[in-house]
Amino acid sequence: MTTADTASRAPSALRSFARRLDVLATFLVCFPIGWHAVRAAASDWVPIGDDAYFTLRSMDVATEHHPWLGAWSSGSVGVDRSVNNLGPLQLDLLAPFTRIAPSGGTAIAVGLINIAAVVVAAWLLGRIGGRRATLVSMVPIGLLTWTMGSEMLITPRQHQFLLLTYLCFLVAAWAAAAGDRWAMVPAVATASLLTQTHLSYPILVASVGAVAVAGQVAAWWRSDERSRWIRPWTTSAVLAVVLWWQTAYDQLFVWGNFTDVLASPGTGEQPGLRTAASIVGGMLFDPGSYVRRGYADFDPELLDSTVAAAAVILLTIGLAALAMFAFLRRRPAAAAGFAVATAAVGAAVIDASQLPITVFGLTPFNYRWLWPTATFLLIGATVALSRLDTVDRWLDDRRASFGVVGVVGLLTLANVPVSLQVPDVGRYEMDQAGVASLMEQLDDVPLDGPVVIDQTNMYFGHSYGYPTAVVLRARGVDYRFISEMQERRFGADRVADGTETTTLVLWAGADAEERRDDPSTVVWVDVDPPVAVELIEEGTP
Secondary structure: OOHHHHHHHHHHHHHHHHHOHHHHHHHHHHHHHHHHHHHHHOOOOOOOOHHHHHHHHHOOOOOOOOOOOOOEOHHHHHOOOOOEOOOOHHHHHHHHHHOOOHHHHHHHHHHHHHHHHHHHHHHHHHHHHOHHHHHHHHHHHHHHHHHHHHHHOOOOOHHHHOHHHHHHHHHHHHHHHOOOHHHHHHHHHHHHHHHHHOOOOHHHHHHHHHHHHHHHHHHHHHOOOHHHHHHHHHHHHHHHHHHHHHHHHHHHHOOOHHHHHHOOOOOOOOOHHHHHHHHHHHHHOOHHHHOHHHHHOOOHHHOOOHHHHHHHHHHHHHHHHHHHHHHHOOOHHHHHHHHHHHHHHHHHHHHHHHOOOEOOEOOHHHHOOHHHHHHHHHHHHHHHHHOOHHHHHHHHOHHHHHHHHHHHHHHHHHOOOOOOOOOOHHHHHHHHHHHHHHHHHHOOOOOOOOEEEEOOOOOOOOOOHHHHHHHHHHOOOOEEEOOOOHHHHHOHHHEOOOOOOEEEEEEEOHHHHHOOOOOOEEEEEOOOOOEEEEEEEOOOO
């Protein structure tokens, strides 16, 4: 090969690489997620509190304690019966990993699910608007992952676990509404995970999903080759059956949870449409919401603004008008994007108006879906901006495209250090250390099941109960809880019936201090407040 040949091939290779900057940008967004998942799995990181519940219950998949439903819903407090979230799909996805390594497997599984959501969204964006749409969209998606921070990217509590999945669903709905036949497959998959995992999503998914279905029907009607729609639609239908059969089984043979959810009118107070519009508008139009502390410190109780409420109503009307304008101009992709955005924002207000006001007021975690909603709007705006003639010509210069990748790279670098986007960082770090110590010590305690876990002496909201059960479950030791409420969480076989002879009693604060040197104390956790675990063994009754 001559020097001239080499020289001529170099620009060609550079152009080829530049054409795949969308792949590089997608990789950069995914990198911190994978990094933190591996870091957690390779360290003493453990899921704490409610996060550990999902670890624990996923370990029951395909056993005699198999979960047919999702977690018990705290919304049951405001209705006339106990209800669970609609399905166990989240637990099914975690199970292959938590069965091997409960704590590390949790982080790896959640990280992989989030990476899959980003990759599928990138693929769909490419089908909607080409590689450039994918490239520029990685900026707002990277911003979302940075805003969430490292811990929220690897923990399974539904509120943060579903954020990237919901964003992927919105993009899939956009592609489906624009007439992409195969977009219905990821739309069905993500919609199923969302609606099964948390009851704050059915209204959102149904509203946006209706736009996707309408777009599919319209595209099928206009198509000259309608038979080409049979395969993707059949695949989507079969996938829906596979993902929902467990919910159907429960409805017919176990709790009948689905009709319980439908037949459970709320008896508690709800915020109403004006307050809901204030919350949605207050988040969407506040630049501070898009940075980390705005996410961590979000408090819907403080968002009471007539201006914000009016702004979100005007936004919804404006998006609907733009959808109609794009439709009349025969721009299906733009019309579909605006229609999905209209449905997402409108449904956000309706959904927020239906969320219960608990004894603690409006729970911030229940509104986390606002962040992927905002990110979807930013994606649409970014893609639209990139199609303006001036910007389009600017992006034709590969230096500008590399600049976009550079912005994504900066977000990636900023997201590599550990970040805890929680209201009380110190408390979270102490609980992490305390739970890790408890699990390590308890793993060495000789135990024969069934073992009752007694948490009645602990303070409200403590993080130690479910991790205690994780240790026992990993060792194959049968465990039981005292409260009858746990029946909807774990099944009747996991509720103590009085025949058990071994009990682990958890103590905190001064009560724990009193038992520090007691021979029956098998675990001592030196945190604030201190925690002790007392082993009580009785004779066979």
